Amino acid sequence: MAVITHKSLAAQNHELSEVEQQLKLLKEANLAPFQDKLAESNLFPLTTTGLDIFQINMGKMCNQVCKHCHVDAGPDRKEIMTRETMQLCLDAIDKTDCSTVDLTGGAPEMNPDFRWFVEQLSSKGKKVLVRCNLTIIVANKKYNDLPDFFKKNKIEVVSSLPYFTSTKTDAQRGDGVFDKSITALKMLNEVGYGMEGSGLILNLVYNPSGAFLPPDQVALQADFKKKLKERYDIHFNQLFAITNLPISRFLEYLVASDNYEGYMYKLVDAYNPIAAAGVMCRNTISIGWDGYIFDCDFNQMLDLKVAALGQHLKDFDAEALKNRNVIVNQHCYGCTAGSGSSCGGSTA
Amino acid sequence: MKTYYDPDDLKKFGKISEFQPELGEKFFDYYGHVFQEGALTAREKSLIALAVAHAIQCPYCIDAYTVDTMEKGCDEEQLMEAVHVAAAIRGGASLVHGVQMMNKYKELSM
Numbered sequence: 001m002a003v004i005t006h007k008s009l010a011a012q013n014h015e016l017s018e019v020e021q022q023l024k025l026l027k028e029a030n031l032a033p034f035q036d037k038l039a040e041s042n043l044f045p046l047t048t049t050g051l052d053i054f055q056i057n058m059g060k061m062c063n064q065v066c067k068h069c070h071v072d073a074g075p076d077r078k079e080i081m082t083r084e085t086m087q088l089c090l091d092a093i094d095k096t097d098c099s100t101v102d103l104t105g106g107a108p109e110m111n112p113d114f115r116w117f118v119e120q121l122s123s124k125g126k127k128v129l130v131r132c133n134l135t136i137i138v139a140n141k142k143y144n145d146l147p148d149f150f151k152k153n154k155i156e157v158v159s160s161l162p163y164f165t166s167t168k169t170d171a172q173r174g175d176g177v178f179d180k181s182i183t184a185l186k187m188l189n190e191v192g193y194g195m196e197g198s199g200l201i202l203n204l205v206y207n208p209s210g211a212f213l214p215p216d217q218v219a220l221q222a223d224f225k226k227k228l229k230e231r232y233d234i235h236f237n238q239l240f241a242i243t244n245l246p247i248s249r250f251l252e253y254l255v256a257s258d259n260y261e262g263y264m265y266k267l268v269d270a271y272n273p274i275a276a277a278g279v280m281c282r283n284t285i286s287i288g289w290d291g292y293i294f295d296c297d298f299n300q301m302l303d304l305k306v307a308a309l310g311q312h313l314k315d316f317d318a319e320a321l322k323n324r325n326v327i328v329n330q331h332c333y334g335c336t337a338g339s340g341s342s343c344g345g346s347t348a
Numbered sequence: 349m350k351t352y353y354d355p356d357d358l359k360k361f362g363k364i365s366e367f368q369p370e371l372g373e374k375f376f377d378y379y380g381h382v383f384q385e386g387a388l389t390a391r392e393k394s395l396i397a398l399a400v401a402h403a404i405q406c407p408y409c410i411d412a413y414t415v416d417t418m419e420k421g422c423d424e425e426q427l428m429e430a431v432h433v434a435a436a437i438r439g440g441a442s443l444v445h446g447v448q449m450m451n452k453y454k455e456l457s458m
């Protein structure tokens with residue numbers, strides 16, 4: 001069983017906090033190059049299909065230190081997006097016809113300009129998602145009104161809950177996280193989130209608490225709905241099943257638990273060309289806290305910037321981004337295994 | 349150290365077809381169909397397989413169906429309950445023969 005530390009890899013000066021070390025380890029696994037797999041499926045180079053989703057990472061600061069976090073987020077991370085960079089995001093969004101803005105972190109709510117930014121986005125008529133870790137709602141009095149704030153701005157809330165039991169949830173996300181998450185979910189339900197007919201969407205995210213692939217999303221959603229209703233009278237809309245990608249803290253866990261090789265083979269064996277065709281990076285861009293642009297949040301954490309002119313919001317070029325090829329590497333096997341994985345769950 | 353059971357051999361299971369392709373292929377085709385969603389869900393079948401794996405004490409099957417049940421959304425409590433089902437049936441199978449013993453005992457006793 002994994003032990004939860006309370007420090008990020010960066011704060012521990014762990015060698016896997018270095019991007020180069022992560023990429024080196026991925027290369028050393030001696031697996032078929034991901035781009036060759038794509039080529040076999042006639043998908044290389046991986047082209048984009050549009051620019052529909054802006055995923056914005058508002059910073060690495062978080063109130064939790066989850067064992068699998070690909071951001072290496074935590075209370076000791078101070079990198080957060082400034083209001084100036086948020087303005088650059090707003091300007092860039094105005095130059096596109098994107099439908100969705102997806103806010104993530106860390107805990108995006110900890111950014112002091114979070115509410116200002118959400119209000120600006122909300123006034124643009126875009127669908128705005130907030131990836132809320134739930135516990136932030138009960139972490140401090142100043143966050144207790146977040147459900148009302150979300151409701152007022154018609155935010156779609158997406159929240160991680162690895163399982164409907166405390167054992168598996170706390171093993172991944174920290175002691176006491178499950179109970180706090182249940183309290184937060186009840187608060188969201190109370191203002192209408194996840195309730196039938198309210199129009200307020202509350203989706204949950206499952207990801208495995210260990211070195212295995214996620215179950216079938218539909219079957220798991222039925223289980224979650226039944227158990228959360230029976231045990232806690234909690235309601236939600238959809239469950240997204242997401243695969244853990246072998247980077248950052250999950251990579252560290254895989255290595256430390258001697259599961260790295262087996263997990264990588266599992267991902268490669270489960271390569272699914274249909275999932276590969278549906279990967280989210282084809283219609284998404286990911287913005288870092290400092291304004292740099294990436295194909296996805298995982299590439300962001302590996303500092304693999306987009307292969308297009310204008311790698312920073314200051315030089316934003318929507319046309320160049322729409323016509324770019326996606327940067328791929330060995331970690332991409334995580335999004336193409338089995339039923340596929342994206343921030344919106346299965347893709348195949 | 350050499351052992352009779354090598355975890356890496358599990359990955360080579362498909363290679364049994366090398367020595368007898370026709371029967372091997374028929375077996376794997378059948379095997380695949382057995383575990384498909386049917387009147388029982390794929391998850392129920394996986395838990396049955398885990399229980400049977402413990403009953404027949406096959407290390408390969410125990411590894412394979414521990415992973416498979418986890419990847420079908422089962423938690424540790426469900427996995428252990430499946431093992432208890434196997435233990436109950438195995439234990440019960442021994443104990444029910446106690447009736448035979450009792451019959452014989454009574455037959456021979458005054």
